[in-house]
Amino acid sequence: MGVFFHSSDFLLPSSTSSPAGHPPSSTYALVLLNQSLPKFTPLLWKHAKLRLCADGGANRVFDELPLLFPHQDATDIRNSYKPDVIRGDMDSIRTEVLDFYAKQGTKIFDESEDQDTTDLHKCVAYILQSMPNQESNLCILVAGALGGRFDHEMGNINVLCRFSSTRIILLSDDCLIHLLPRTHHHEIHVHSSVEGPHCGLIPIGMPSGRTTTTGLQWDLTDTEMKFGGLVSTSNIVKGEKVSVQSDSDLLWTISLKGNETRHSST
Numbered sequence: 576m577g578v579f580f581h582s583s584d585f586l587l588p589s590s591t592s593s594p595a596g597h598p599p600s601s602t603y604a605l606v607l608l609n610q611s612l613p614k615f616t617p618l619l620w621k622h623a624k625l626r627l628c629a630d631g632g633a634n635r636v637f638d639e640l641p642l643l644f645p646h647q648d649a650t651d652i653r654n655s656y657k658p659d660v661i662r663g664d665m666d667s668i669r670t671e672v673l674d675f676y677a678k679q680g681t682k683i684f685d686e687s688e689d690q691d692t693t694d695l696h697k698c699v700a701y702i703l704q705s706m707p708n709q710e711s712n713l714c715i716l717v718a719g720a721l722g723g724r725f726d727h728e729m730g731n732i733n734v735l736c737r738f739s740s741t742r743i744i745l746l747s748d749d750c751l752i753h754l755l756p757r758t759h760h761h762e763i764h765v766h767s768s769v770e771g772p773h774c775g776l777i778p779i780g781m782p783s784g785r786t787t788t789t790g791l792q793w794d795l796t797d798t799e800m801k802f803g804g805l806v807s808t809s810n811i812v813k814g815e816k817v818s819v820q821s822d823s824d825l826l827w828t829i830s831l832k833g834n835e836t837r838h839s840s841t
């Protein structure tokens with residue numbers, strides 16, 4: 576069985592290269608959702624080759640990005656953070672925002688006839704169509720995916736499952752989540768300057784009969800996990816490397832640093 580390597584390099588400045596022995600860095604696409612943008616959004620923006628707003632996510636870029644640069648002119652910031660694409664059912668984007676980005680040359684896709692898939696789903700499908708040759712090293716970063724409405728959060732997690740062969744990372748200021756498909760063993764490189772130590776491993780879709788880990792305070796050894804039984808929450812990463820293998824798909828989540836003033840216990 577092959578090994579998947581995972582590393583949150585996108586949380587580090589662009590000049591910081593991957594550690595020796597790690598695979599070449601990913602090609603990133605960024606999707607911005609209609610939820611408070613993480614304060615590290617400008618860093619994700621810089622790493623990304625393609626930037627999309629899911630419907631009302633464009634309002635967040637318009638309203639909130641200038642607030643991250645309080646000493647600069649809001650219009651200058653809006654002019655320099657122009658999304659490549661806005662796609663969704665367009666029931667949340669404000670007209671002034673749509674007009675502003677349409678004039679800037681952003682491609683607008685109104686998919687209002689599809690009321691069965693979420694705006695995030697529509698954006699991921701667009702990325703896969705428009706970057707077909709990048710699939711093996713493509714990594715889709717989703718900003719504003721967590722915190723807020725629970726139905727939206729579950730819809731966002733469902734996108735991880737619907738596109739399980741694509742690397743997709745859901746992000747908020749507080750944590751990240753991605754899928755560890757059962758088809759591979761997983762090696763997670765932890766950048767302790769920006770992430771951890773709190774983490775979790777959660778079976779998704781079905782119980783996990785056997786999961787084995789190394790590198791955690793509470794490691795699992797051929798352990799069963801299921802809702803109604805054990806799921807691994809409030810675990811702790813011990814060092815720089817975590818390994819996971821399981822007979823079913825798991826969600827991996829790890830806390831992000833930088834919110835110590837809001838969460839004094841982290």
Ligand SMILES: Nc1ncnc2c1ncn2[C@@H]1O[C@H](COP(=O)(O)OP(=O)(O)OP(=O)(O)O)[C@@H](O)[C@H]1O
Pocket residue numbers: 608609610629630631632663664666667668693694695696719720721722723724727728730731
């Ligand atoms: N509170 C939230 N928490 C997490 N994700 C969110 C939240 N609000 C929106 N999103 C994400 O942003 C995307 C775009 O949001 P938007 O508000 O435009 O969606 P929507 O389809 O109009 O929502 P709805 O009609 O259910 O209110 C959604 O598809 C979802 O992925």
Ligand SMILES: Cc1ncc(C[n+]2csc(CCO)c2C)c(N)n1
Pocket residue numbers: 664689690691692693694
């Ligand atoms: C069983 C079922 N539940 C909810 C929806 C509604 N829905 C799901 S995704 C979406 C688009 C949001 O932009 C909407 C309205 C549906 N179609 N089918």
